[in-house]
Amino acid sequence: MIESVAVVGAGPGGLVAARWLLSQGFDVSVFEAGPTIGGQWSGRRRASGVWPAMHTNTSRILTAFSDLEHDTDVFPSNRDVLTYLQRYADTFGLTERTRLNTRVDVVDREDDLWRVEHAGSVEIFHRVVIAIGRFHAPSIPPVPGLDTFTGSGGAASTFAYRGAEAYRGKRVLVAGCAVSALEIAAELAQSGAAHVTVTQRRQRYVLPKFAAGVPSDHRIFTRYGALAAETLPPAEIDRQLREIVIEAGGAPEQYGAPPADPSLFRAGVTLNQTYLPLVAEGRIIVRPWIDHVDGREVTFADGSSEEFDAILFGTGFSVDIPCLSDEVREVLDVDDAHIDTDRHTFHPDLPGLALVGMWDQSGGYFVPLELQARWIAYTWGGVLPTTPVEEQRESVAAYRARRGLSQKTRMNLAAITFARAAGVEPSPDRWPDLRRALLFGPLAPSCFRLEGPDALPDAADRFARDAAAFGAVVDPDLSPREREYLSMLRDAQSGVVAAG
Known part of the structure; x- marks a missing residue:
């Protein structure tokens, strides 16, 4: 039986989730409230914080997915990014699976399935991905007067x-x-x-x-x-x-x-x-x-x-997922800043539900979004085992223990977390010619196609090119600073091993 998946949102997170779910044989429907795909990159008033003159502050290599490269400036314009996402949707058969102008009003459990309500209609799916984005509910702090x-x-x-x-x-x-x-x-x-x-x-x-x-x-x-x-x-x-x-x-x-x-x-x-x-x-x-x-x-x-x-x-955003039912919202304990999940993705009491791109981060989202999407697709598709419920609960508890503290993470920490979960973190020791680049070079999407599910035969050449594009990180000789940092890291790791 082919399982159905509803993906709510056709921004970068929704599109990359749909692409990888399709690769695992799921029947995917993408719901988009607006008249076009792209999410924030559509630039639509009241739905996007992107303005006409805006360029990314992330480079084109890290503002792309592993299956499709940018052909644009070092820092793409917002129009370049929207064009890229439209090209991505066309390339992977997502355009015909996307229902534009279809706002999802309610997502709720229906026994072991999921109910999706939109425009007076109800559809039942085996699974649901929420990918509406983290940055659409601006927060203005109280200011006297x-x-x-x-x-x-x-x-x-x-x-x-x-x-x-x-x-x-x-x-x-x-x-x-x-x-x-x-x-x-x-x-x-x-x-x-x-x-x-x-x-x-x-x-x-x-x-x-x-x-x-x-x-x-x-x-x-x-x-x-x-x-x-x-x-x-x-x-x-x-x-x-x-x-x-x-x-x-x-x-x-x-x-x-x-x-x-x-x-x-x-x-x-x-x-x-x-x-x-x-x-x-x-x-x-x-x-x-x-x-x-x-x-x-x-x-x-x-x-x-x-x-x-x-x-x-320009004072940040509140968490806002209006389509979740009260019951689902209560399980996730959603408030203005927090969502209880295992590594920003799953909850042990909500099987069949996944969230994409709903964490606060410094740095670009494209690379970790794709890795998160692959983790979801590989887990639901049976390529990887589902994380044991007790481990998920421990992860949720660890997140809850940090409530009230800053939950912002760095792009590289999010990317490595999802790469490990998806089984695609490359080992520098297996790639001696790329070792320096894998440690000190950019976390380009190509490096996560070196090993694991969906590894590509040309990934090494692509990553070498990506790493060398703006510096000599493919040179085998470490810089003095890199030697200092790596020596410190090895000493610390040895201490951890010795202590263990």
């Missing part, structure tokens, strides 16, 4: 931003220090805003997305970094990451921004190419967080105040 703001440009989330033209000649306050806030502040400062101020609770480190000819996601999201996170003390990992960031982009205070916390983990890091140089030129002013608003006047925590015509909040 914000409701009194009278600036002509209003106060809104950066999710609603559609370009600098509406702010030409205006004094704009951008609140936040993550990607959208800094990207939009930089665009406004270069595109005709009269004055741009950024207000933030803390100063983050800012890493240029391209430095010395190398995309920064190739530098900081490596397999070595994932291994170090498992073995080295957190303070040492913190030191190493900060060292890489400072060397590539300098410290914020060197540009005239406030100093960041000495700990990169506490401060955080954002990728942006032009923000700090614009601060250095005085074209962006940095202030502490907002104390209160009164009409057009905003007073900051240091007592200073300015008048503004518009306020844009």
